[in-house]
Each structure stands twice: as structure tokens, then as C-alpha cells.
Amino acid sequence: MDPIVRSSAAVALGNMGEAATQYIPDILNFLKDEKVDPIVRSRAAEALGMSDKGQLMNRP
Structure with missing residues (x-):
């Protein structure tokens, strides 16, 4: 898949905030x-940083 499309998808996930927590394993x-x-x-890391911090602490 095109890196531009994938990076745009990662940015979109980050913009979803808490709604993106189900995608944290993929990120x-x-x-x-x-x-x-x-x-x-890089965009995946940014998306992870923009997701709900409380949910991240419960991940392995």
C-alpha cells in the first residue's frame, strides 16, 4: 500500500482520539x-500520542 495513504490513515486515527483506542494494537x-x-x-507514533492515554497504560 502507498506510504502516503498509510500515513494519512495514521493521522486520521490520531485525530479520532479516544475512538481510536481499539486500533492501538495495529498502531x-x-x-x-x-x-x-x-x-x-512516524505518523503512527503521533497517532499513538494523540490517543487516550489511560487506555495506553493498560496495554502490554
Whole structure:
């Protein structure tokens, strides 16, 4: 998939805030996968930072 589309999707998830918490495992997978485009990983990190902090603390 196009990195621009993937990074845009990550930004959209971040903009969803608390509603995106169900996607946190997917976001974490992007961050762990070194094969994923660095821009996508960066946007995934931003989305993670914009999601509900309370939910993050309950993740392994």
C-alpha cells in the first residue's frame, strides 16, 4: 500500500482520539515493523500520542 495513504490513515486515527483506542494494537505493530516506511511509522507514533492515554497504560 502507498506510504502516503498509510500515513494519512495514521493521522486520521490520531485525530479520532479516544475512538481510536481499539486500533492501538495495529498502531503498535506499525511501530515495531522496521519494514514499514519511516514516514508511516512516524505518523503512527503521533497517532499513538494523540490517543487516550489511560487506555495506553493498560496495554502490554
